[in-house]
Amino acid sequence: MTTLQLPVEEPQDKYLVPGLERGLRLLCEFSRKDKSLSAPELARRLDVPRSTVFRLLATLERMGFVERNDGGRDYRLGMAVLHLGFEYLASLELTEIGRPLLERLRDEIHYPCNLVVRDGRSIVYVAKSVAPTAFVSSVSVGTRLPAHATVLGRVLLEDLSLAELRELYPEERLERFSDSTPKTVLDLFHMLQEDRQRGYVLQEGFYESRISTVAAPVRDQSGRVVAALGATIPAPHIDETQLDLIVRRVRESADELSRLLDYVPEKSGGMVVNL
Known part of the structure; x- marks a missing residue:
């Protein structure tokens, strides 16, 4: 045998x-x-x-x-x-498709607009469109910031389960960057669940004082959040009458980029549900 x-x-x-x-x-x-x-x-x-x-x-x-x-x-x-870094960014379909949308959004709301992705516990700015205003942002393409302590990072983390978050952040206490930073993974998880239900994030001074950020998720054909699209607004100059418009246009731009990445929202009971 x-x-x-x-x-x-x-x-x-x-x-x-x-x-x-x-x-x-x-x-x-x-x-x-x-x-x-x-x-x-x-x-x-x-x-x-x-x-x-x-x-x-x-x-x-x-x-x-x-x-x-x-x-x-x-x-x-x-x-x-x-x-090498710029060649990598230029090779990403996400940035190629997203850059014109950022520029259009910037021209409409007159504030800097950004596109970021997540790398482990950090967010990385991969595209940026600056508005011609006196406000000067401290971030540039390639800048890395902590995901759990930023509005854009919260958007990128919202798909993770509590177990996945604990694996990503095994420490008992999260590093604090402002009074708004969640103290524990459980606090972060509850915050992300509210963000996911809302469909966007708008918060002032979450990472940097006197700065507001509006951000919404960008999803690919698998339905996963692959990027966050957002606008940065100096808090003292917020026009309350324009805030609803800014939020709406940020969300619409993120949804448009998602569609261009072949994302199809799930349907429930004959209605389209943006998850």
């Missing part, structure tokens, strides 16, 4: 390239907080010999992914990283 020999599944680690992995990990050490780092500091963080870090830096510097600070000993991210 012949015994059938099943192929042995090869370990995934077999296909990893250690040098490439170290180079990418090195690039990820740079951030808004750590804009420049020295080779010894990178060696300590990566737990690799300095000689290895020097070789990685030399390669990345030649390719333009890092550069020296005024010829000194510290390094910072180079223009090649910026180019």
